[in-house]
Amino acid sequence: xxxxxxxxxxxxxxxxxxxxxxxxxxxxxxxxxxxxxxxxxxxxxxxxxxxxxxxxxxxxxxxxxxxxxxxxxxxxxxxxxxxxxxxxxxxxxxxxxxxxxxxxxxxxxxxxxxxxxxxxxxxxxxxxxxxxxxxxxxxxxxxxxxxxxxxxxxxxxxxxxxxxxxxxxxxxxxxxxxxxxxxxx
Amino acid sequence: xxxxxxxxxxxxxxxxxxxxxxxxxxxxxxxxxxxxxxxxxxxxxxxxxxxxxxxxxxxxxxxxxxxxxxxxxxxxxxxxxxxxxxxxxxxxxxxxxxxxxxxxxxxxxxxxxxxxxxxxxxxxxxxxxxxxxxxxxxxxxxxxxxxxxxxxxxxxxxxxxxxxxxxxxxxxxxxxxxxxxxxxxxxxxxxxxxxxxxxxxxxxxxxxxxxxxxxxxxxxxxxxxxxxxxxxxxxxxxxxxxxxxxxxxxxxxxxxxxxxxxxxxxxxxxxxxxxxxxxxxxxxxxxxxxxxxxxxxxxxxxxxxxxxxxxxxxxxxxxxxxxxxxxxxxxxxxxxxxxxxxxxxxxxxxxxxxxxxxxxxxxxxxxxxxxxxxxxxxxxxxxxxxxxxxxxxxxxxxxxxxxxxxxxxxxxxxxxxxxxxxxxxxxxxxxxxxxxxxxxxxxxxxxxxxxxxxxxxxxxxxxxxxxxxxxxxxxxxxxxxxxxxxxxxxxxxxxxxxxxxxxxxxxxxxxxxxxxxxxxxxxxxxxxxxxxxxxxxx
Amino acid sequence: xxxxxxxxxxxxxxxxxxxxxxxxxxxxxxxxxxxxxxxxxxxxxxxxxxxxxxxxxxxxxxxxxx
Numbered sequence: 001x002x003x004x005x006x007x008x009x010x011x012x013x014x015x016x017x018x019x020x021x022x023x024x025x026x027x028x029x030x031x032x033x034x035x036x037x038x039x040x041x042x043x044x045x046x047x048x049x050x051x052x053x054x055x056x057x058x059x060x061x062x063x064x065x066x067x068x069x070x071x072x073x074x075x076x077x078x079x080x081x082x083x084x085x086x087x088x089x090x091x092x093x094x095x096x097x098x099x100x101x102x103x104x105x106x107x108x109x110x111x112x113x114x115x116x117x118x119x120x121x122x123x124x125x126x127x128x129x130x131x132x133x134x135x136x137x138x139x140x141x142x143x144x145x146x147x148x149x150x151x152x153x154x155x156x157x158x159x160x161x162x163x164x165x166x167x168x169x170x171x172x173x174x175x176x177x178x179x180x181x182x183x184x185x
Numbered sequence: 186x187x188x189x190x191x192x193x194x195x196x197x198x199x200x201x202x203x204x205x206x207x208x209x210x211x212x213x214x215x216x217x218x219x220x221x222x223x224x225x226x227x228x229x230x231x232x233x234x235x236x237x238x239x240x241x242x243x244x245x246x247x248x249x250x251x252x253x254x255x256x257x258x259x260x261x262x263x264x265x266x267x268x269x270x271x272x273x274x275x276x277x278x279x280x281x282x283x284x285x286x287x288x289x290x291x292x293x294x295x296x297x298x299x300x301x302x303x304x305x306x307x308x309x310x311x312x313x314x315x316x317x318x319x320x321x322x323x324x325x326x327x328x329x330x331x332x333x334x335x336x337x338x339x340x341x342x343x344x345x346x347x348x349x350x351x352x353x354x355x356x357x358x359x360x361x362x363x364x365x366x367x368x369x370x371x372x373x374x375x376x377x378x379x380x381x382x383x384x385x386x387x388x389x390x391x392x393x394x395x396x397x398x399x400x401x402x403x404x405x406x407x408x409x410x411x412x413x414x415x416x417x418x419x420x421x422x423x424x425x426x427x428x429x430x431x432x433x434x435x436x437x438x439x440x441x442x443x444x445x446x447x448x449x450x451x452x453x454x455x456x457x458x459x460x461x462x463x464x465x466x467x468x469x470x471x472x473x474x475x476x477x478x479x480x481x482x483x484x485x486x487x488x489x490x491x492x493x494x495x496x497x498x499x500x501x502x503x504x505x506x507x508x509x510x511x512x513x514x515x516x517x518x519x520x521x522x523x524x525x526x527x528x529x530x531x532x533x534x535x536x537x538x539x540x541x542x543x544x545x546x547x548x549x550x551x552x553x554x555x556x557x558x559x560x561x562x563x564x565x566x567x568x569x570x571x572x573x574x575x576x577x578x579x580x581x582x583x584x585x586x587x588x589x590x591x592x593x594x595x596x597x598x599x600x601x602x603x604x605x606x607x608x609x610x611x612x613x614x615x616x617x618x619x620x621x622x623x624x625x626x627x628x629x630x631x632x633x634x635x636x637x638x639x640x641x642x643x644x645x646x647x648x649x650x651x652x653x654x655x656x657x658x659x660x661x662x663x664x665x666x667x668x669x670x671x672x673x674x675x676x677x678x679x680x681x682x683x684x685x686x687x688x689x690x691x692x693x694x695x696x697x698x699x700x701x702x703x704x705x706x707x708x709x710x711x712x713x714x715x716x717x718x719x720x721x722x723x
Numbered sequence: 724x725x726x727x728x729x730x731x732x733x734x735x736x737x738x739x740x741x742x743x744x745x746x747x748x749x750x751x752x753x754x755x756x757x758x759x760x761x762x763x764x765x766x767x768x769x770x771x772x773x774x775x776x777x778x779x780x781x782x783x784x785x786x787x788x789x
Contacts, residue, residue: 009752010675013428016756017482023764024477027771028470034778035466035536044537045789046452048459054715112720113303113388115453115544119611119625122788124453124540129305129717130388131455137788146625150544150613152299154306154722155228158617425743427756481763485756492751492758493743499758528770538782609781672741674748 047125047135055129058084058110070181071096073174081105085114085127085149088156094163094182098172099142107133115151118164126151139166188266189256190575192273196253197568199281200246201651207241208647210234215600215640220621220630231617232297239300240291240316242557245284247406248319250564252276252326254409255353257571259333262349262416262670268336269329276325283318286311297722299615301399302375304391305717310379313371320364327357338685345680348432349416349670355436356408358687362444362694363405366397378719385716389456390709396447397702404443404472406556408436410563414483414516417570419671421512424490429673431482433684435475441693442472445701452539456714461705462536468701469534476527480520487516489674511586515566518594519559525598526555529605547608550601557643558597565590565650570669578660585653592646600639603632 038044058064064084070092071081079098084091085107097103107116109127117124120141125133149160165182174180214234217226260267267273289311290296296308334346334354346354374391377383415432419425426432448465451457491502508514529551532538542548569586573579580586604612607629612619621630683689 010430013674014430016485016760017428017431017478020481020760020763021474021478024474024767027767028473031531031535031771031774032467032470036463039463039536043787043789045459046462046536046539047455048462048789050456050458052715055717056715111718112305113392117544117611117613120785122537122540122782122785124543124788126451126454128388128392128455130714133455135788138786140784140786146611146623148611148613150615152232152303152306152615154720155232155297157232157615158228158619420741423742425741425748427759477767480766481756481759484763485759488755488759489748489751492754493747499761502758503762524766524770528773531770531774532777535778537788538778540788541782541785668741672743674752 043136044122047133049132049134051132051134052130053108053132055108055110058108063106064108066091070179073178073180075178079103083107083162085109085116085153085160087111087154088149088160090116090147090149090160090162092162092182094165095147096165096167096172096180096182097139099139099166099168101169102136102138105135105137112153113151114149114153114160116147116162117150119146121145124150142166142168188270189260189273192267192270192277193253193257193571194575195277196249196256197654199284200249200253201568201654203241203245203249203284205647205651207238207246208644211238211242212637212640212644214238215633215637218616218618219633219637221634221637223618223621226617228617229294229297232299232615233291233294235615236297236299237288237291240287243300243402244316244319248280248323251356251405251409252280252323254412254567254571255326255330255357257575258349258353258412259330261574262347262353263333263337265333265337265340267329268332272325273329276322276329278322279325280319280322283315283320283322285315286318287315290315295722301395304370304375304378304386305388305720307375307379307386307719307721310376313376313379317368317371317376320368323360324364327361330354330357343679345429345677346685347416347670348426348429348673349412351433351685352408352412352415352436355440355687356405356412358691359401359408359440359443360405362698363398363401366394366399366447370394379721383719385718387709387714388717389714390706392451392454392456393448393702393705393709396450397444398447399450400447401443403552403556404439407560408439409567410519410560411435411439411479413512413563413567413570414479416670417567418483418512418516419486419490420668421510421570422487422490422506422516424486424488424493426671426673427482427485427489429675429677430680430684431478432673433680435479435482437684437690438475438478439472440687440690441697442468442475444694445697446472448701448705449534449539452536453543457705461701465701466534466536468697473527473531473534476523480523483516484520486671487513509583509587511569511583511590512566514587515562515590518590519562522554522558522562522594522597525602526551526559530555542608544614545608546604546612546614549614550604550608553604554597554601558594558601562590562593565593568650568654572654572657573664574669576657576660577664578657579662579664580653580657581660581662585649589646589649589653592642592649596639596642596644596646598639600636600643603636603639607632607636 069082073079081095107127109129114127123135123137125135127133143166145164147162147164216222256267290309296312298306298308370391374386378386446465446469449469452462488502491505494505496502496505612629619626621627
């Protein structure tokens with residue numbers, strides 16, 4: 001084969017590769033674009049709040065002291081859930097939340113790494129000792145959901161989970177102190 | 186000149202021995218956590234097993250296989266003896282010592298922290314020291330790969346480094362960069378904690394350092410499979426490599442983009458904010474590119490082979506390929522698994538969608554399929570291809586080899602596809618036993634059993650694999666010398682320096698790492714996280 | 724063991740023992756990579772569609788998160 005024809009063929013091969021790369025690049029750009037678009041417009045983000053907290057003093061800190069855990073509705077209607085993830089339970093073990101309203105969930109760990117998800121939702125976060133984990137969401141369906149610890153935290157990890165009761169508006173009634181507990185069944 | 190036969194075989198037998206052991210205990214794990222094994226095994230045993238399984242598959246099988254394969258390539262692709270063979274043996278013994286030192290505390294129950302170690306959970310110091318020894322051995326390998334390539338370049342000035350070696354050295358360079366994260370984490374944080382020199386640990390920093398290693402390491406594992414795709418499969422199929430240049434480019438892209446993306450494993454972590462998470466997701470999209478380029482180039486190479494064999498029409502070349510050859514069959518099956526595994530991967534990398542799957546069985550499904558499936562099936566094919574060259578004995582029949590590959594494919598698909606589904610349902614990871622009485626969990630039971638069946642098929646395949654290699658050591662059929670490496674459609678006569686070495690690319694890696702990891706790590710040095718108390722696992 | 728010199732030479736010499744006929748190769752290269760482009764392209768297209776399906780039908784209905 002002459003060198004000239006060799007060169008032409010080589011360039012042609014590379015041109016097909018470039019064409020393929022271009023097509024693939026379009027696909028990637030489209031996927032990224034969609035991600036960026038949703039992040040900006042309908043607020044779909046991974047947890048993004050970086051907030052430090054001393055794990056060794058959680059029980060002392062106002063926010064995560066035991067009497068302050070659970071669901072609280074403040075005066076202006078904001079719903080905040082606070083819970084602790086520890087070896088090997090969540091405190092509280094049952095959390096009540098309203099459907100179709102913005103809920104902020106805040107978690108902290110006094111000991112090791114935990115993580116959690118809520119089945120059927122996009123709530124998913126690691127709980128790292130040293131940091132508050134915060135997730136905002138809206139629960140779209142009522143019912144009882146599982147909130148397991150999903151990161152290995154020691155021998156008791158398999159038994160570590162909580163329940164999330166998603167209550168319809170008419171059953172989500174805060175007490176005079178702004179707290180909502182799980183419905184007794 | 187083949188002064189490395191015993192060296193390679195030693196590495197491979199350690200690798201495959203660990204592999205078989207891991208398959209056995211992996212199957213046990215699956216049984217114990219299924220409805221069928223509800224009262225069997227304690228959490229202590231389960232997590233010990235998970236630790237051993239992860240360490241064996243992720244650190245021993247891989248590192249030893251890659252080292253052995255690297256020595257083989259250095260000798261056969263460069264057509265010269267391995268420089269520093271005594272150093273290679275030293276590296277082997279150091280790494281093997283490391284394996285022993287690590288496995289003992291695991292077996293004693295003093296190291297159930299899984300292969301991803303979760304500080305502040307802290308194991309016996311020996312567990313970590315053993316792994317550091319394995320890494321140290323691999324660093325010696327990296328240096329030897331670089332030395333071998335440099336020596337060849339001095340003897341062949343201006344000539345392109347054979348692609349198989351170029352890729353192997355790219356992998357070695359990448360591994361040196363990759364291990365920095367975990368080495369710093371172990372040496373400066375975890376081992377001091379394990380030794381009792383410190384009582385607290387900065388978890389945010391530890392996790393960030395580990396993530397540096399955690400993604401790039403999977404490309405360390407993957408590159409040998411891609412070396413087979415580019416440099417062995419076209420020959421095995423009877424064709425030519427579509428483009429040698431694209432091969433070089435692919436391995437360079439892996440070198441650059443495998444490293445600055447580790448934080449996509451931390452997308453759900455609270456110690457990093459949006460901005461850096463998005464940057465690393467962007468870079469993760471780029472690391473998909475070399476794989477997408479590869480599937481085109483290798484498919485085109487196979488198309489050449491198929492059409493040369495008489496295949497006609499748009500797809501006729503597929504049936505015309507020599508599927509009876511293990512290397513070709515493994516590639517076809519591997520590509521199918523790569524498709525499914527890659528699909529899971531692009532969902533994982535999704536900035537928002539990661540929340541849907543993080544720490545669920547979807548993740549377990551993904552890496553078993555993509556690594557255990559598409560990569561390891563190529564490890565099998567490589568072993569089948571080079572074992573006759575190392576032992577001087579040929580396979581009596583290729584049928585058991587094909588059977589083993591098919592069993593691996595079927596087992597992997599049956600095991601992992603239900604896991605994807607279960608992950609979407611919210612089934613979470615690292616569970617010794619599920620409460621199948623719970624209404625949500627009860628529905629998962631049947632799928633867990635299906636997965637378990639897949640696991641058993643994989644175990645059979647693993648046993649058959651070891652058998653297929655072991656019989657060659659006492660085989661009677663003398664191996665006929667056969668060419669190994671593929672020829673490109675246009676074998677390069679000269680390539681630009683950028684495609685023949687790594688000086689420029691190392692600079693780029695440094696720039697990208699500063700961009701991607703500079704602030705995430707520096708933030709902890711400027712202001713350490715509130716420290717957590719070390720929890721020693723009994 | 725295989726005679727080391729002989730087999731190494733065959734293993735590494737890039738021009739050695741390649742059975743491909745150059746004329747046949749040139750003829751085949753008139754069609755390649757059409758088949759590959761269609762096969763790989765359809766696969767990637769399926770991946771994109773699958774991705775969008777999961778995104779729109781599974782992820783978004785589970786609620787906004789941030």
